[in-house]
Amino acid sequence: MVGCEEEDSMGFSGQSNKYAQLRDPALCWEVKDVFSEGRCRQLIEMAEAKGFLRVGHGTPKKQIRHNKRVIVTDAALAEELFGKVKEVVPASLVGLEPVGANDWLRFYKYGQGDFFRPHKDNSLIINPTRRSFLSIVVYLNDDFEGGQLHLPGQGRDIQPRPGLAVVFSHWMVHESRPITEGVKYAFRSDVIYGAVAS
Numbered sequence: 001m002v003g004c005e006e007e008d009s010m011g012f013s014g015q016s017n018k019y020a021q022l023r024d025p026a027l028c029w030e031v032k033d034v035f036s037e038g039r040c041r042q043l044i045e046m047a048e049a050k051g052f053l054r055v056g057h058g059t060p061k062k063q064i065r066h067n068k069r070v071i072v073t074d075a076a077l078a079e080e081l082f083g084k085v086k087e088v089v090p091a092s093l094v095g096l097e098p099v100g101a102n103d104w105l106r107f108y109k110y111g112q113g114d115f116f117r118p119h120k121d122n123s124l125i126i127n128p129t130r131r132s133f134l135s136i137v138v139y140l141n142d143d144f145e146g147g148q149l150h151l152p153g154q155g156r157d158i159q160p161r162p163g164l165a166v167v168f169s170h171w172m173v174h175e176s177r178p179i180t181e182g183v184k185y186a187f188r189s190d191v192i193y194g195a196v197a198s
Contacts, residue, residue, distance in 0.1 A: 019171075021094060022133055025153050027169035034084040040140040040162040044185045047072065047107040065116040067176075068109040072187075078103035081189055085136060085167055089191055093133050096193035102132060103189075110147055110184040116176040118152060123170050124190055132190035138165045144182030150175045160184060167191065 035043070052068035082101035089098050102124055110116075124132040137149065139160035148157035149166060151174050158166055168174065170190075 018094060022169050023171045024169070025172070027090070027134070028151065028154065028172060029085075029088040029167045030158065031085050031088055031165040031167065033163045034081065034138060034165045035140075035163045037162045040185075043107075043187070044140050047109070047185070047187070050107075052107070052109045063117075064119055067114040067116060068111070070107045070109075072105045072107060073103055074105055075103040077105065078189055081136065081138065081165070082191070085165055085191070089134060089167060093193050095195075096129065096131075096133075097196045098191055099130070099194040099196065100192050101136060101189045102192060105187050105189055107187040108185070110144075110176065110179045110186075112179050112181060112183075114176075114184075115178040118150075118173050118175040120173055121170040121188075121190075124192070126192070126194075130192060130194035132192050133170060134167055134191035135170055136165055136167050136189045136191060138187050138189075139163070140185040140187070141183075144179055144184045146177050146180040147184040148177045150177055160186065 047070050050070045050072060052070045054067075055069045056063040056066045078101040082098075085101075086098055091097060104124075121135045140162060142159075142161045148159055150157050151168075151172065153173055157177070158164075176184075
């Protein structure tokens with residue numbers, strides 16, 4: 001799915017009634033142990049071998065994000081991940097069905113002081129009847145301090161741990177709390193919805 005258009009999830013204001021379902025705060029799930037701790041370590045090693053690059057420009061005080069990222073295209077890993085989370089996601093959203101996970105995987109590395117301020121995620125648009133509505137964030141380690149996933153609309157924090165996947169609507173405001181000690185690793189994909197031929 002590399003090369004697909006990305007559109008800001010805030011860009012659907014002209015179709016607000018059609019997409020109102022996606023603003024439901026209940027569209028958030030935790031799925032434990034999608035990968036073993038050993039597999040998580042392997043994924044960290046793979047991402048480190050490919051090399052992380054700093055994301056964000058200017059001084060940290062003016063940035064919405066300050067972390068490192070590497071992008072990996074892996075259809076097999078995306079298919080495996082979708083198999084782990086498909087049972088918890090809605091069978092239909094705005095008339096479309098879940099058909100897979102985005103294979104454009106964004107691996108993140110947060111060191112001491114790194115953060116991602118409150119934001120909404122982008123929707124990946126493949127064509128008019130195939131696009132992403134849900135984010136999947138998979139945490140790969142827990143030997144750090146800080147770095148909780150904060151959901152302001154729900155008034156709660158989720159503590160990362162190896163193999164935990166959090167699935168939530170692109171429309172949900174969320175942030176990664178600053179790291180106070182250690183290094184946090186995670187990666188993001190998306191649940192793709194599409195029209196399914198009968």
